[in-house]
Amino acid sequence: MTVRAHDLWRPFSGCDDDCLPAAGEVPTVPVARRVLRLVAASGMLLAGVGVAVLLPVLPARERQAVLRGWARGTVRAFGVRLVIRGRLPRRRALLVANHVSWLDILAVLAVAPTRMVAKREIRSWPVVGLLAAAAGTVFVDRSRPRALPATVRRLADTLRAGRSVAVFPEGTTWCAGDGAADCRPGGGFRSAMFQAAIDAGSPVVPLRLGYRCEATGAVTTAAAFLGADTLLRSVARVVAARQLVVSVTVAAALHPAGDADRRLLARAAESAVHLVPPTGAATRARLRPVPTLTTADPVVSATEGRDLDLAA
Numbered sequence: 001m002t003v004r005a006h007d008l009w010r011p012f013s014g015c016d017d018d019c020l021p022a023a024g025e026v027p028t029v030p031v032a033r034r035v036l037r038l039v040a041a042s043g044m045l046l047a048g049v050g051v052a053v054l055l056p057v058l059p060a061r062e063r064q065a066v067l068r069g070w071a072r073g074t075v076r077a078f079g080v081r082l083v084i085r086g087r088l089p090r091r092r093a094l095l096v097a098n099h100v101s102w103l104d105i106l107a108v109l110a111v112a113p114t115r116m117v118a119k120r121e122i123r124s125w126p127v128v129g130l131l132a133a134a135a136g137t138v139f140v141d142r143s144r145p146r147a148l149p150a151t152v153r154r155l156a157d158t159l160r161a162g163r164s165v166a167v168f169p170e171g172t173t174w175c176a177g178d179g180a181a182d183c184r185p186g187g188g189f190r191s192a193m194f195q196a197a198i199d200a201g202s203p204v205v206p207l208r209l210g211y212r213c214e215a216t217g218a219v220t221t222a223a224a225f226l227g228a229d230t231l232l233r234s235v236a237r238v239v240a241a242r243q244l245v246v247s248v249t250v251a252a253a254l255h256p257a258g259d260a261d262r263r264l265l266a267r268a269a270e271s272a273v274h275l276v277p278p279t280g281a282a283t284r285a286r287l288r289p290v291p292t293l294t295t296a297d298p299v300v301s302a303t304e305g306r307d308l309d310l311a312a
Contacts, residue, residue: 012185013172013174013175013185014182014184015174015226016226016227016228017226017229019175019221019227020175020222020224021220021221021237026216026220026222026237026240026241026242026244027215027216027243028240028241029079029240029242034236034240037078037079037239038235040076040077041077041078041239043077044070044074045126046127047073048070048074048127048128049127051067051134052127052134052135053134054066055067055131055134055135056134063113067113067135068109068110068111070131071106071107075103075106075107075110075246078238079238079239080103081243081244082107082110082245082246082247083245083247084111084247084248085247085248085250086249086250086251088111088205088250091202091203092159092163092164092202093159093164093202093205093253094155094159094164094165094166094194094203094204094205095108095114095164095166095204095207096166096168096189096194096204096206096269096273097167097168097206097208097248097273098168098170098176098208098273098274099168099170099172099173099174099209100173100175100176100211100221101173101225101234102225102231102234103223104168104173104209107209107246107248108207111248111250112164112207113135114163114165114166115137115138115158115166116135116137116138116165116166116167117137117138117140117151117165117167117168118132118138119140120139120140120142122137123139138151138154138158148192152192152193152196153199155193155196155200156200157200159196159202160200167193169189169191169193169269170188171185171190172185175221175224175226176210176274188266188267188270189266189267189269189270190266191262191263191265191266194266194269197265198260198262198265201258203253203255204254204255204265204269205250205251206250206269206270206273207251208249208272208273208275209246209247209248210246210249211245211246211247212244213242213243213245214243214244214245215242220244222237222244223241223244251273254268254269254272
């Protein structure tokens with residue numbers, strides 16, 4: 001089968017409404033609680049305007065603390081509990097995560113307030129686009145594939161300058177449900193952004209995002225943002241869900257050699273995120289997982305959170 005060039009640049013999943021929870025599958029909270037969550041979340045988004053104005057004038061450490069605090073507060077406002085497993089390395093790194101929901105950005109920022117890579121369209125989103133720009137987000141114009149090398153160079157320069165960068169290399173959201181092989185975006189993790197880590201001599205840290213309903217103890221797609229789904233419909237599912245939990249698991253860092261193949265690096269990171277065996281001995285020979293260093297931040301925390309739709 002021939003794959004069109006724009007499909008490689010604009011990946012899509014095979015998810016549809018069948019991937020979303022059936023009616024009654026996820027326990028819900030009363031309508032009054034949903035309204036309170038929407039009011040609280042709206043308040044946090046409005047507070048984000050002030051945060052966006054404040055961020056550029058703050059020193060790096062304070063900027064990270066403010067951004068992390070805002071993200072965690074917004075997660076709580078949506079009624080979602082955040083669980084963090086593992087530790088991030090102290091040094092700058094390329095953070096790569098799977099992509100399920102518009103909530104993913106908040107979950108990552110709540111753990112690691114780094115620069116992010118996002119599709120250009122997010123720049124025009126109310127409040128969110130303003131905050132993303134103020135936080136130094138690198139916006140990607142996916143209608144211009146020839147601009148990709150310049151974006152990779154910019155990411156490498158950011159890493160060399162000592163700042164971490166977060167990317168969703170699947171390039172699109174998908175349900176990541178059990179037995180959902182047909183839904184997985186073709187091509188897996190896109191490898192282009194991994195070249196920035198190789199060029200900068202930076203480690204790659206895989207982050208595994210997962211959503212479950214604590215009331216049932218089961219994995220859920222209630223937070224997923226898929227196919228023809230609308231943002232309002234997705235938000236409504238999130239604020240209605242009872243005991244929704246988002247977990248962020250920090251896997252062991254991968255340290256690529258200077259001449260590493262970015263495709264092998266991408267496959268190794270994807271294996272760590274989706275818990276599948278790495279492909280080929282060459283990956284194991286080139287990439288050596290090493291223990292991450294402890295940070296001054298709490299290892300495990302519990303807050304309520306959501307994510308945003310970013311695509312590399």
